[in-house]
Amino acid sequence: MVQEDLSYKDKKVISIGTVSELTGLSDRQIRYYEERHLLTPHRTSRGTRKYSFSDVERLMEIADKREDGVQTAEILKEMKRKEERQDRDLRKKMLQGQLNAHFRYGRK
Known part of the structure; x- marks a missing residue:
């Protein structure tokens, strides 16, 4: 699917630093969840990770479940x-x- 065709929630436009601020998770935790295949950020031509608002919501759900010991x-x-x-x-x-x-x- 082309980035322009996505809803605003699914467009990968947010940097890892901003995601970290929004979720309270460290950059390291976010990268770990990516390594565990719990989310897939877009990579720019320079390798920079870009996340969507849907990714932020997913990370919040993951963090809640991890706090519960899952x-x-x-x-x-x-x-x-x-x-x-x-x-x-x-x-x-x-x-x-x-x-x-x-x-x-x-x-x-």
Whole structure:
């Protein structure tokens, strides 16, 4: 997806320093969560990380779960399950729309 087509929440425009200020997490913690595949910042041609508001929200959720003692591996599993559910729900809605369009086509 092209950066211009994204909602403002998903555009990767925020520096790691600003993300650190917004979340209260250190740069090191943020990079660690990236290493653990809990988020994926955009990298500029010079390698600078850029984050979105959605990434900031995700980091806040991760920090809350870590404070509750949840391990990063479990957080990753939970995130993958949630994404799979969302993908399934989207496919189901798309299929339902196709079926509705097919069977209602030409009927009034």
